[in-house]
Amino acid sequence: VIVLDQTKLPWRTSWLPLRTLDDAVAAIRDMRVRGAPLIGATAAYGVALALAEGIALDRACTALAAARPTAINLRWALDRMRAELAAGRDAFAAAAGICDDDVACNRAIGDHGLALLRQRAQPIRVLTHCNAGWLATVDGGTALAPIYAAHDAGLRVHVWVSETRPRGQGALTAWELAQHGVPHAFVADNACGHLIARGDVDVVIVGTDRTTARGDVANKIGTYLKALAARAHGVPFYVALPGSSIDWTLDDGAAIPIEERDGNEVSACAGAPVVPATTPVANPGFDVTPAALVTAFVTERGVCTPAQLKELFQR
Amino acid sequence: VIVLDQTKLPWRTSWLPLRTLDDAVAAIRDMRVRGAPLIGATAAYGVALALAEGIALDRACTALAAARPTAINLRWALDRMRAELAAGRDAFAAAAGICDDDVACNRAIGDHGLALLRQRAQPIRVLTHCNAGWLATVDGGTALAPIYAAHDAGLRVHVWVSETRPRGQGALTAWELAQHGVPHAFVADNACGHLIARGDVDVVIVGTDRTTARGDVANKIGTYLKALAARAHGVPFYVALPGSSIDWTLDDGAAIPIEERDGNEVSACAGAPVVPATTPVANPGFDVTPAALVTAFVTERGVCTPAQLKELFQR
Numbered sequence: 245v246i247v248l249d250q251t252k253l254p255w256r257t258s259w260l261p262l263r264t265l266d267d268a269v270a271a272i273r274d275m276r277v278r279g280a281p282l283i284g285a286t287a288a289y290g291v292a293l294a295l296a297e298g299i300a301l302d303r304a305c306t307a308l309a310a311a312r313p314t315a316i317n318l319r320w321a322l323d324r325m326r327a328e329l330a331a332g333r334d335a336f337a338a339a340a341g342i343c344d345d346d347v348a349c350n351r352a353i354g355d356h357g358l359a360l361l362r363q364r365a366q367p368i369r370v371l372t373h374c375n376a377g378w379l380a381t382v383d384g385g386t387a388l389a390p391i392y393a394a395h396d397a398g399l400r401v402h403v404w405v406s407e408t409r410p411r412g413q414g415a416l417t418a419w420e421l422a423q424h425g426v427p428h429a430f431v432a433d434n435a436c437g438h439l440i441a442r443g444d445v446d447v448v449i450v451g452t453d454r455t456t457a458r459g460d461v462a463n464k465i466g467t468y469l470k471a472l473a474a475r476a477h478g479v480p481f482y483v484a485l486p487g488s489s490i491d492w493t494l495d496d497g498a499a500i501p502i503e504e505r506d507g508n509e510v511s512a513c514a515g516a517p518v519v520p521a522t523t524p525v526a527n528p529g530f531d532v533t534p535a536a537l538v539t540a541f542v543t544e545r546g547v548c549t550p551a552q553l554k555e556l557f558q559r
Numbered sequence: 560v561i562v563l564d565q566t567k568l569p570w571r572t573s574w575l576p577l578r579t580l581d582d583a584v585a586a587i588r589d590m591r592v593r594g595a596p597l598i599g600a601t602a603a604y605g606v607a608l609a610l611a612e613g614i615a616l617d618r619a620c621t622a623l624a625a626a627r628p629t630a631i632n633l634r635w636a637l638d639r640m641r642a643e644l645a646a647g648r649d650a651f652a653a654a655a656g657i658c659d660d661d662v663a664c665n666r667a668i669g670d671h672g673l674a675l676l677r678q679r680a681q682p683i684r685v686l687t688h689c690n691a692g693w694l695a696t697v698d699g700g701t702a703l704a705p706i707y708a709a710h711d712a713g714l715r716v717h718v719w720v721s722e723t724r725p726r727g728q729g730a731l732t733a734w735e736l737a738q739h740g741v742p743h744a745f746v747a748d749n750a751c752g753h754l755i756a757r758g759d760v761d762v763v764i765v766g767t768d769r770t771t772a773r774g775d776v777a778n779k780i781g782t783y784l785k786a787l788a789a790r791a792h793g794v795p796f797y798v799a800l801p802g803s804s805i806d807w808t809l810d811d812g813a814a815i816p817i818e819e820r821d822g823n824e825v826s827a828c829a830g831a832p833v834v835p836a837t838t839p840v841a842n843p844g845f846d847v848t849p850a851a852l853v854t855a856f857v858t859e860r861g862v863c864t865p866a867q868l869k870e871l872f873q874r
Contacts, residue, residue, distance in 0.1 A: 254835060404841075407825070407833065409724055409747040415834045422838070429839045432724040432825050433749050434781025438817070438846035441783065466749025468756065472787040502753070510722070510747050516831035518722065519730045520569060523737065524744045526719075531753035 245289045249276045250379060254419035262286070265294035265304050272311040272318070275411065279380020280453045280489050281346050284317030288342045291325045292335035301329065313501045314462055314530045316454035320488040343382045349486040350384030352544035357390020357449070357484060358397060360540070360547060367400040367427075369446045371436060374408045374464035375416040376451025376484065386451040386484040388420065390542060395426045403428040404445060406436050408464060410509040410527060433466050440473040448474045449482045449542075455490050457559065459535030459550025460497025465528055471537040480539040487543060487557055497532035505529045560604045564591045565694060569734035577601070580609035580619050587626040587633070590726065594695020595768045595804050596661050599632030603657045606640045607650035616644065628816045629777055629845045631769035635803040658697040664801040665699030667859035672705020672764070672799060673712060675855070675862060682715040682742075684761045686751060686789075689723045689779035690731040691766025691799065701799040702766040703735065705857060710741045718743040719760060721751050723779060725824040725842060748781050755788040763789045764797045764857070770805050772874065774850030774865025775812025780843055786852040795854040802858060802872055812847035820844045 245262040251274070252258040260276055262268050268290030271277050277286045287308045294304030305322045312318060321342055328338035361368050376387035385392065394401050403421055405428050407414040414430060421428040431439065439445050448470055454462040461467070461483050474481040494500065507525030512518060519525075535550035548556045560577040566589070567573040575591055577583050583605030586592050592601045602623045609619030620637045627633060636657055643653035676683050691702035700707065709716050718736055720743050722729040729745060736743040746754065754760050763785055769777045776782070776798050789796040809815065822840030827833060834840070850865035863871045 407724065409722065409749055412833050415838075418834050418838050427839075429841045430825060430834050431841050432780065433747075434724055434779075434784065435841065435843055435846075437783040437787065438780060438843050439841075441846065442813075464749075465747065465753060468752040469749065469784040469788060472752065472791055473784060476787055498757075510745060513828035514831035514833045516829035518727050518829045519733050519745050523730075523733050524742075526744045526746050526750065526754075528750055528753050531750075531756065 245293065247271060247277050247286065248379070250278055250416060251276050254415050262289065262293060264297055265290055265299055265307060268293055269307050269311045272308070279376060280315040280317040280451065281381040281386065281486060283312060283315045284321035284488060285339070285343050285346055285382050287318050288321045288325050288339035291322065292339045295335050301326065312503060314453045314503045316491045317488050346382040346486065347384055349544040350381050350386060350389045353386055353484050353486065353542055354384060354389030354393035356547050357482070357542045358393035360482065360542065361390055361394045361399060361447070364446055367402050368394065369402045369404065369444060371404040371406070371439065371445045371448045371470065372417060373406045373450050373467050373470055375413040375420070377417055377420040379416050379420060380451065386486065387449045388417070389484060390449060391426060392424060395424065401426060404436070404439055405430045406433045406466065407431065408466060409433055409513065412514065413464065436470050437473040440477050440479055445479055447480045447482060449484055452483050452485045452489050453530060454500050455483065455485055456494040456497050456500070457490065457492050457554060458495045459538055459541065459553050461533040461538060462497060462500045462530045463533065465531050468531040468533045471533040475537050481537055482540055482542055483538055484542040487545065490553065490557065492559055497534060500532060503529040560608065562586060562592050562601065563694070565593055565731060566591050569730050577604065577608060579612055580605055580614055580622060583608055584622050584626045587623070594691065595630040595632040595766065596696040596701065596801060598627060598630045599636035599803060600654070600658050600661055600697050602633050603636045603640050603654035606637065607654045610650050616641065627818060629768045629818045631806045632803050661697040661801065662699055664859040665696050665701060665704045668701055668799050668801065668857055669699060669704030669708035671862050672797070672857045673708035675797065675857065676705055676709045676714060676762070679761055682717050683709065684717045684719065684759060686719040686721070686754065686760045686763045686785065687732060688721045688765050688782050688785055690728040690735070692732055692735040694731050694735060695766065701801065702764045703732070704799060705764060706741060707739060710739065716741060719751070719754055720745045721748045721781070722746065723781065724748055724828065727829065728779065751785050752788040755792050755794055760794055762795045762797060764799055767798050767800045767804050768845060769815050770798065770800055771809040771812050771815070772805065772807050772869060773810045774853055774856065774868050776848040776853060777812060777815045777845045778848065780846050783846040783848045786848040790852050796852055797855055797857055798853055799857040802860065805868070805872065807874055812849060815847060818844040
């Protein structure tokens with residue numbers, strides 16, 4: 245199993261071999277792979293690697309599930325692996341199946357999102373946060389899938405890419421968009437309210453690490469501020485996600501565990517210190533946007549409001 | 560005239576002599592001095608230095624006014640210098656008078672803000688943005704004045720300091736608070752919605768670079784997002800300012816010129832590149848928070864709502 249080490253991007257394309265369960269856990273924990281769908285796919289291969297090492301399934305699942313707490317795709321992938329293994333399927337084939345399904349999912353998300361974007365006047369100015377592109381998935385992306393689909397269909401699209409401090413995943417999005425030839429501009433997270441207020445944003449599209457049954461959306465820290473600004477100015481706020489990002493066991497987003505990450509991510513930026521190491525720091529990794537601020541979800545099954553989410557997935 | 564070079568903080572205390580008009584213009588433009596009141600005071604001394612060089616008053620005022628477009632204190636200080644010079648006063652004495660008045664102003668702002676904070680249960684958890692402390696003024700600060708006053712009065716205060724990308728003035732605020740012994744934590748700008756949503760913020764206090772007659776508030780980019788989050792959760796949003804930050808010639812905040820700064824402030828952080836130099840970047844320096852989101856202004860004349868601003872200053 246070979247993954248792209250995202251901590252080296254956009255500066256260097258570095259491939260990282262995963263040979264053991266520990267390799268897979270470390271890759272997820274250290275964010276060498278990141279993005280909810282890709283975390284799920286990596287965890288699936290982590291199970292396969294563990295079994296090849298002779299490690300018990302339960303132990304492997306426990307270690308992988310603990311690697312990152314917020315993205316529900318991690319748990320979803322482990323549950324699916326358990327079910328497929330119980331049905332006698334080969335572990336590596338099962339993991340490959342999860343990857344194939346993710347690609348198909350994202351293609352469908354792109355198609356449904358494209359239909360939404362087609363309704364808008366061009367150029368369509370989209371604001372996104374963090375990276376929910378192909379880097380965050382097996383391929384195709386979630387939030388960026390409609391953008392790629394629109395660009396490929398000849399629509400004029402311009403993307404505002406927010407930096408996404410502290411980890412700076414906006415740099416990954418800018419890198420993806422540049423590779424794909426999609427016009428874009430990189431901005432400080434702080435600029436997003438101003439851009440929306442002055443009428444320079446037509447739609448906001450983000451991904452999610454976990455969405456509850458009623459449609460509360462946990463996503464990278466800072467998403468909620470963009471949702472508030474979008475609502476204040478009547479700009480649609482879309483969340484693109486595969487069904488595997490929905491936590492049907494939760495309704496209230498406040499119950500989603502929010503990962504508190506190492507303070508050194510905040511006290512330094514791109515390796516350079518921004519405050520002395522003695523400065524107290526807090527570093528919540530995610531926030532929750534309530535369903536009331538979500539205009540629609542863009543899923544592999546189509547577009548729906550938060551209230552229609554259960555019906556769309558027939559829960 | 561000697562100023563503290565704020566671009567070197569919090570790493571180094573470096574004093575910068577201003578000997579000419581050009582020195583003063585460069586110090587303001589390059590943000591070696593920053594903060595609306597301090598920009599005004601520096602501009603006043605810039606006029607005095609220019610006259611000592613034999614440069615015409617009009618030319619000096621034009622050069623200084625162009626150094627930074629958003630902070631209205633710059634224009635206010637130049638207007639006051641013109642008036643004092645017309646009345647035959649010495650230029651350096653007039654500039655010193657502006658400085659003395661700023662210190663007295665900030666003391667009054669601190670006292671009025673303290674009265675507001677006294678009404679709250681302790682610990683009082685304050686969120687602030689950018690730096691509106693003593694570094695941003697001649698002394699005492701605007702947004703931080705009530706915090707210092709509360710801390711000195713023995714109230715338990717905890718300050719959430721947002722990083723304030725792209726320029727990172729949160730590091731200056733953290734440095735000031737540490738020197739004064741005020742408990743605080745430094746967070747990514749993106750974290751502020753989450754902190755407010757989970758009930759960890761009791762009040763937001765910020766400064767302003769220019770507030771219109773009806774109370775629209777231009778302040779460092781990102782302020783507006785905090786105001787939206789505060790409103791969404793019923794958290795008071797206070798703006799601390801001297802009367803010299805009010806632009807009585809404008810009502811609509813949308814008319815305030817927003818400085819577009821160099822993109823390299825966004826594409827690098829603390830000297831380290833975050834995206835390749837080829838990445839397109841936008842960098843608005845300020846945003847406008849509409850008066851409707853302002854709970855109250857804390858001024859040297861007392862506390863008032865936006866609607867009471869004109870009455871308080873008898874305009």
